Amino acid sequence: MVGIEEKAPGFALGTIGDLVGLARKASMWPVTMGLACCAIEMMATGGARFDISRFGMEVFRASPRHADLMIVSGRLSQKMAPVVRQVYDQMSDPKWVISMGACASSGGMFNNYAIVQGCDHIVPVDIYLPGCPPRPEMLLHAILELHKQVQSTPLGLNREKAARAAEAAALAAVPTHAQKGLLA
Amino acid sequence: MSESSERAGGQPEEKRRGLGGAIGDLLAPVAGFGVTFSNMFRPTVTEQYPYVRHPTAPRYHGRHQLNRYPDGLEKCIGCELCAWACPADAIFVEGADNTPENQHSPGERYGAVYQINYLRCIFCGLCIEACPTRALTMGNDFELAGPTREGLIFTKEELLAPLTQGMLGVPHPMVEGTTDRDYYRGEVTGPTADQIAWVERERPEDPTLEGARQAAATKAVR
Numbered sequence: 001m002v003g004i005e006e007k008a009p010g011f012a013l014g015t016i017g018d019l020v021g022l023a024r025k026a027s028m029w030p031v032t033m034g035l036a037c038c039a040i041e042m043m044a045t046g047g048a049r050f051d052i053s054r055f056g057m058e059v060f061r062a063s064p065r066h067a068d069l070m071i072v073s074g075r076l077s078q079k080m081a082p083v084v085r086q087v088y089d090q091m092s093d094p095k096w097v098i099s100m101g102a103c104a105s106s107g108g109m110f111n112n113y114a115i116v117q118g119c120d121h122i123v124p125v126d127i128y129l130p131g132c133p134p135r136p137e138m139l140l141h142a143i144l145e146l147h148k149q150v151q152s153t154p155l156g157l158n159r160e161k162a163a164r165a166a167e168a169a170a171l172a173a174v175p176t177h178a179q180k181g182l183l184a
Numbered sequence: 185m186s187e188s189s190e191r192a193g194g195q196p197e198e199k200r201r202g203l204g205g206a207i208g209d210l211l212a213p214v215a216g217f218g219v220t221f222s223n224m225f226r227p228t229v230t231e232q233y234p235y236v237r238h239p240t241a242p243r244y245h246g247r248h249q250l251n252r253y254p255d256g257l258e259k260c261i262g263c264e265l266c267a268w269a270c271p272a273d274a275i276f277v278e279g280a281d282n283t284p285e286n287q288h289s290p291g292e293r294y295g296a297v298y299q300i301n302y303l304r305c306i307f308c309g310l311c312i313e314a315c316p317t318r319a320l321t322m323g324n325d326f327e328l329a330g331p332t333r334e335g336l337i338f339t340k341e342e343l344l345a346p347l348t349q350g351m352l353g354v355p356h357p358m359v360e361g362t363t364d365r366d367y368y369r370g371e372v373t374g375p376t377a378d379q380i381a382w383v384e385r386e387r388p389e390d391p392t393l394e395g396a397r398q399a400a401a402t403k404a405v406r
Contacts, residue, residue, distance in 0.1 A: 051230045102272065106303035106333070109272035118303070120333070128336055129329045132306035140233050142329035149331065181276035182299045182337045 013156055021151035024068070024094065027056045028150070031067035031091060033084065036074025038101040038133040050136040055143060064090040069146075070123070071139075075103035076116040088123045096150065098142055099125045102132045240324045245307040247325040248300055250344045251318065253367050255359060255375040256351035256392070258288050258344065259319030262295035266311035266320050274304035275311060285386075286355045291364035295319075298340040302328055317368060350374055350399030353392040356383050374399050 034042060046052050046060060061067040064087045076084060088097070099119050102108030105128045107117035119125060126149060129142040154162045176184055231238055240246070251259045262279025280296035288294035311320055330336050347353055352375040358364075359372050359379065366372060375396045383390050 049229050049231055050233065054230070054232075102304060102306055105336075106301070108304060109306055111273065118333070127329050127331055128303055128333060130302040130305060130336060131326070131328070132308075135326060137231075137233050138326050138329065141327045144234055145329050145331075180297050180299075181278065182301045183334060183339075 013158055017153070017155040017158065018151070020155060021153055024153075025147040025150040028069045028096070028147075029059045029061050029067045030057060030069040030071050031064045031087060032060045032062055033070050033087065034073050035076060035080060035084075036103065038073035038104065041133045041136055041139060042071055042073045042100065045136040045139045050140060052140070052143070055140075055147070057143070064088075065092060067091050068094065069096050069098065071098045071100050072104040072119045072123070072125075073100040073133075075108065075110055076119045076122075077114055078116060081116050081122050084119065085122045096126045096146060097123050098127045098129060098139075098146060100129045100139060100142070101134055102130060105130065108132060240326070242324075244324045244326070245309050246323045247302075247328060248311070248338075248343055249321055249323050250295075250298065250340065251321060252345055252347070252351060253290065254351065254373050255379060256347055256354055256356070256396075257290055257358065257367070258294060258354060259317045260295040260298065261289055261291055261317055261319070261364075262293045263316065265314040265316060269310040269314035270305075271308065271310060272304045272306050274301045274306075275299070276301075284357065287357050288354045290358050290362075290367040295340065298343060300338050300343060302336040302338060303333060347392050349395050351392060352379055352383055352396040353387075353390050356386075374403055376400060 034040075044050060046058060052058055057069075059066075064070075068091065070084075070088055070091065072084065088095070097119075099105045103110060103115065104119045105125075107115050109132075111117070116122065127142045127146045129138060131138050134142075153159075253259060260277075262277055264277045264279065267273075267275040267277045276297065276299040277295050278297035279293045282288060282292055282294055288296075307322070309322060312322055315321075328336065356375075356379050358367070359376050362372060377400055380393065380396050380400060383393060383396075
């Protein structure tokens with residue numbers, strides 16, 4: 001934003017935040033980032049039957065500079081990791097990442113030296129989407145969850161308050177060493 | 185290469201076009217919209233997903249569920265066969281011994297810790313095939329996306345089927361005089377008076393008691 005949110009009085013900030021959220025979520029353009037089989041389902045989501053353009057997202061941009069959303073779809077190999085990171089860096093702020101499918105989210109069944117064990121090792125992920133591959137409805141659900149997240153993103157002073165609340169919640173949470181199994 | 189260019193270039197201009205001459209030149213841009221115009225009269229294929237939900241195939245591999253016997257005892261015996269079958273190492277099971285005071289499933293053992301990492305799971309269903317008691321099954325629910333990795337590791341509380349009307353909350357003892365085989369054969373159809381009395385003694389505030397009493401009463405009348 002252009003700095004309105006920094007100067008707005010407290011009572012107006014929420015309204016400005018709502019408007020900004022609406023504008024951001026209603027025309028989110030994904031960058032073409034198909035890495036493997038999940039990309040096939042991503043293309044199906046863009047097709048006529050599932051029609052991602054109902055949510056203002058049909059323009060899959062070939063240039064990262066036009067895009068706000070990266071859908072990392074498919075297993076991320078060590079060799080592709082720097083490329084994905086560079087494409088992410090080239091996207092203009094604000095930008096979001098959906099990690100689509102088991103492989104992109106955690107390495108999936110490919111627990112080996114060739115595959116990065118989750119694309120959150122190299123880019124910050126906003127929504128994780130399980131499935132192998134996820135059906136187009138699952139991707140639409142993930143996108144709608146991201147839209148909810150974007151819509152409710154706080155601005156300015158509210159953002160600082162939210163960050164403090166998140167920090168306090170993280171400090172109060174059960175530490176990993178006290179948890180069992182996969183959560184440890 | 186040379187053959188194809190010869191074929192393209194070899195034919196005269198008029199033969200390659202459908203309509204020759206000036207009329208053809210005039211209609212060419214309109215013909216390009218032929219597909220667009222004809223599609224206006226075809227039915228819409230778009231699924232309005234979040235508003236109209238089409239059911240999945242009946243055997244679609246969705247979210248897992250840990251089932252219960254009709255009296256409320258868990259079917260999972262903590263054998264870890266699902267974890268062994270899993271090709272992606274997505275399942276973690278830790279079994280524990282059933283005791284008379286703390287009986288969660290028929291037989292000797294129950295699954296004390298049960299976790300499925302949905303970011304590893306590939307929904308292949310090998311865990312379902314491996315399960316000896318049909319404790320683990322898959323539903324048709326696929327809306328699983330979440331903002332954190334920890335949140336997508338589902339624990340036993342999230343995976344366990346909710347108690348339906350008439351089931352008695354665990355832990356409680358098995359139906360008197362039965363073994364785990366009787367349970368497996370489906371000979372237990374609901375909680376008995378002894379089980380209800382045990383729960384009344386140990387956990388008088390248990391919210392499932394009322395439903396279990398009603399279920400036991402209707403069965404006795406029958």
